Amino acid sequence: MFLGCMDRNRKKWLLIGVGSVVFVFALLTVLFWDRAIAELKAQGYIPYTPSEAQALAVTKCSQCHSTERISKYCFRCGPPLIVVVHNMRTLIRLERAKGKKGIEDYTDAQAVAIAQVWNALVGNWEDTWRRQDIVKLLEGDKALLELLDTPIEERHIEVALSGKMAPGAYRYNQKTPLKPANPSKGP
Numbered sequence: 001m002f003l004g005c006m007d008r009n010r011k012k013w014l015l016i017g018v019g020s021v022v023f024v025f026a027l028l029t030v031l032f033w034d035r036a037i038a039e040l041k042a043q044g045y046i047p048y049t050p051s052e053a054q055a056l057a058v059t060k061c062s063q064c065h066s067t068e069r070i071s072k073y074c075f076r077c078g079p080p081l082i083v084v085v086h087n088m089r090t091l092i093r094l095e096r097a098k099g100k101k102g103i104e105d106y107t108d109a110q111a112v113a114i115a116q117v118w119n120a121l122v123g124n125w126e127d128t129w130r131r132q133d134i135v136k137l138l139e140g141d142k143a144l145l146e147l148l149d150t151p152i153e154e155r156h157i158e159v160a161l162s163g164k165m166a167p168g169a170y171r172y173n174q175k176t177p178l179k180p181a182n183p184s185k186g187p
């Protein structure tokens with residue numbers, strides 16, 4: 001065999017070499033596992049669980065104002081939260097472009113998760129707006145446009161969290177809470 005015809009010394013070094021590679025690999029995996037998983041979730045390869053999404057929404061959305069601003073937001077106050085999530089993204093980019101440090105942006109997958117969280121906790125009034133108006137306000141935000149066309153019963157985070165009201169939330173009581181924003185039935 002290959003190892004058999006090596007002298008003892010070379011065998012020893014080979015084993016040490018292989019052992020070190022395995023060790024370093026294992027160490028890196030342990031050290032960066034959480035970060036790797038977090039990155040895979042942020043990029044949408046692994047879905048957020050509802051409670052992770054909720055924690056994410058609170059972290060990302062309390063960077064500039066309190067979450068009370070969100071829980072008090074109501075259907076009379078402005079466009080549905082899917083649009084707000086898009087607008088805040090724009091605000092974050094503006095702040096960052098101005099050179100403000102320490103404000104974290106969110107990825108597409110995170111925007112989709114965050115929008116679902118606030119829809120569930122505060123209210124979803126996408127079906128009371130004309131679809132074309134929402135589409136216009138989303139300004140080509142592909143991920144959120146895709147969410148808009150996802151029936152609510154298929155939005156797993158929104159479904160899981162619906163019924164968990166944010167403290168102090170105004171909450172718009174939809175007459176048809178599970179009606180999807182269906183493009184084929186659009187105006």
Ligand code: HEC
Nearest residue numbers: 060061063064069070073077078084085088091092095114
């Ligand atoms: C870059 C800082 C920043 C971040 C991060 C941020 N916001 Fe805002 N938010 C603002 C500013 C500035 C305003 C006030 C804008 C205005 O009044 O026109 C605001 C206002 C709001 C309002 C009130 C709008 C209204 O018409 O009353 C809501 C709701 C809101 N944000 C939700 C969110 C959500 C949800 C997130 C997370 C996705 C978020 N914000 C993240 C800066 C931010």
